[in-house]
Amino acid sequence: METKAEITRYLDYLTETWKSVTENEIDHINQAAEFIFNSCKDGGRFYVFGSGHSHMIAEEIYIRAGGLAYVKGILPPELMLHEMPNKSTYLERLDGYAKSILNLYKVDEKDTLMVVSNSGRNNIPVEMCLEAKKLGTKVIALTSMDHAKNVSSRHSSNKKIHEIADVTIDNHAPKGDAAFQMPGVKAGLGPTSDFTGIGIAQTIIIGVIHKLKEAGLDVPVFQSSNLDGADKYNDHLFDTYYGYWK
Template identity: 40%
Template structure:
């Protein structure tokens, strides 16, 4: 079963029995499989930038606002994740201090400076990954532009289709990124049709985007291995030796990663 491009109003027949867990799972599998196949060259290019940063003792910064802030949290201090990850986490632009307000802020210009305040952002060593499904909101675009001004290579995880469906002036994230990894998600994000006059359900961009994010990181660690370098990876806290291993890694990173 593939993701439907039509709505109930466009079709001759539709039944509530089509709104199932299986329909959502099939949609996720379809989009995720297509993204991982078709974006593999972009994933590898992004991984080269990340591996180069790791080798230079730099950081891969990860930013997203609204629900996309989860990209930073997923990559950070993660069992099986790279040590040299720094999320850009500013509570007003996340969800827990006010989801509605965070949406308002995301669509305003002029917040990039305060968002990046307190992070090193060294153009000679670091790289920035920005996740934005639509790629059209001013905040992620301006954060990306500000980081590029500082000399950082820019990786975007976004949906070109969604960006193209929005009638709003201004640049899109994929227009300014050095490497674009397309999540292949539909405009509006959700893809399970509920019925005439109802919004679709079943968001896709997080589950697909996080898989792409982790694919980039794993590929970057593999690049390091193939170059004879030693990747730095956090362990699950419940594994033997993890406490000492993770503590030492965190100690080394604590001066440049404020969230440790």
């Protein structure tokens, strides 16, 4: 098979995966947007958390051109990938850390939290959901149901994030995420969870912005810092919506 044909085959694979999202997740995305809209309306924030590669979804909608100023990314560097291979993998399996993170960010009952985890099984994502629920925070799980339903939880509660959240959005990634098969290559290729996850996250933001607009409320959206005049506009949003705390 020619390389261009293999590239096309993978693009078709991505298209079919995204089609599964559009055919099955609109109601869940709308419910998530409703929770976030209520948080924005009531003086809360939309917090987004993911470890490992899942942090990219949180980062994608945080302080982004076209992004909503109510979004706050929970992005501890020790749970990302740039410091050391496997560090985030090991730390994600620790008990007790999530509660401290939520305390540091002062998450409360006015807020909505989206926890992104493809497997949904590890300790910190599970505890983020459990501890946020104790605070009265609305919780959104963004996960792969194909993966989550086929593995056990690593947390003492025996729960996975979709079993705790107020609404679950399936990213429609297959178990193991990297499942595109190429003849002659043993390992699965082409993971899709970030591809669909980022699309879902941006779609949620569109839904929230539409609800804010329809309600006649302020819609604080960042502009690209590479547009003339955008720095002054964005600085006003930083001054209004950001600070060390909420």
